[in-house]
Amino acid sequence: MKIDRLIGILSVLLQEEKTTAPELAERFEVSRRTINRDIEDLCKAGIPIRTFQGTGGGISIMDGYRMDRTVLTSRDMQMILAGLRSLDSVSKDRYYEQLMEKIKAGSSRFVSGQDSILIDLTAWHKDSLIPKFEILQDAIENRHQVTFRYYAPSGESIRTAEPYFLVFRWSDWYLWGWCLDRQDFRLFKISRMDELKETDIAYELREVPMPDLSDEKIFPGQISVKALFAPEMKWRLMEDFGPDCITEQDDGRLLFNAEYSDMENLITWLMTFGDKAEILEPLEARDKMIEIIRRMADIYEVSI
Numbered sequence: 001m002k003i004d005r006l007i008g009i010l011s012v013l014l015q016e017e018k019t020t021a022p023e024l025a026e027r028f029e030v031s032r033r034t035i036n037r038d039i040e041d042l043c044k045a046g047i048p049i050r051t052f053q054g055t056g057g058g059i060s061i062m063d064g065y066r067m068d069r070t071v072l073t074s075r076d077m078q079m080i081l082a083g084l085r086s087l088d089s090v091s092k093d094r095y096y097e098q099l100m101e102k103i104k105a106g107s108s109r110f111v112s113g114q115d116s117i118l119i120d121l122t123a124w125h126k127d128s129l130i131p132k133f134e135i136l137q138d139a140i141e142n143r144h145q146v147t148f149r150y151y152a153p154s155g156e157s158i159r160t161a162e163p164y165f166l167v168f169r170w171s172d173w174y175l176w177g178w179c180l181d182r183q184d185f186r187l188f189k190i191s192r193m194d195e196l197k198e199t200d201i202a203y204e205l206r207e208v209p210m211p212d213l214s215d216e217k218i219f220p221g222q223i224s225v226k227a228l229f230a231p232e233m234k235w236r237l238m239e240d241f242g243p244d245c246i247t248e249q250d251d252g253r254l255l256f257n258a259e260y261s262d263m264e265n266l267i268t269w270l271m272t273f274g275d276k277a278e279i280l281e282p283l284e285a286r287d288k289m290i291e292i293i294r295r296m297a298d299i300y301e302v303s304i
């Protein structure tokens with residue numbers, strides 16, 4: 001969590017006239033050598049930090065340099081704090097909560113009123129997600145490879161990857177990294193990872209392209225779907241696809257038109273509606289639904 005620590009150190013330097021490397025090391029629970037490297041990184045980023053050796057020495061930001069908080073409104077600060085609070089939902093040690101208190105202490109006149117945005121990033125797998133999140137953050141900071149068992153529609157496999165980014169998208173968390181098994185960058189769904197471990201094998205940073213997170217890239221429309229839904233299912237269709245895919249019929253039923261990326265996922269999705277949905281097109285999907293219904297009837301010993 002190096003970037004978090006750098007933000008924290010900068011916050012301390014903006015609020016205090018002077019501090020020392022041992023004080024920062026104790027506050028952020030790292031070694032003095034790590035703090036010295038962090039100070040070097042802040043200097044490289046253009047922050048004018050000066051250090052003094054000996055008695056009365058320490059670390060401070062050069063006179064005359066202060067973050068111009070006049071460009072930040074109270075609403076701006078509320079948005080910043082909302083972002084930090086959302087990250088705290090996936091933090092094991094409540095680090096971001098501590099960072100929020102530091103920012104509030106130096107910006108009290110900009111933080112007023114009640115919170116208006118609450119974000120929980122834990123998705124559906126909070127208990128299992130946070131330990132994985134901590135392992136991946138440490139591995140990214142240490143530039144260590146990770147290994148894990150991965151469960152995909154094509155089957156399970158043992159993977160080794162160089163981790164680069166943790167990505168929150170489509171209500172779930174993903175790892176963007178270089179897969180040594182596939183020799184390419186891959187987006188791994190963290191909830192599908194098991195037996196996740198940080199190794200002691202270091203890796204050299206690559207030229208890392210940003211992942212294409214567009215719906216068109218991840219969920220390319222390949223299958224034109226037409227189906228009829230019961231009126232009470234409108235909320236589901238609105239939630240999953242939005243209003244543009246729905247046309248209300250004279251009998252009250254909802255005609256659904258949309259593009260779907262995968263036949264198997266389409267069938268699975270339709271099955272969650274039970275008898276509240278009827279697939280019209282494509283005919284292949286309709287035939288598959290009939291076949292599944294017949295097999296289910298055999299399991300439950302029901303004649304149809």
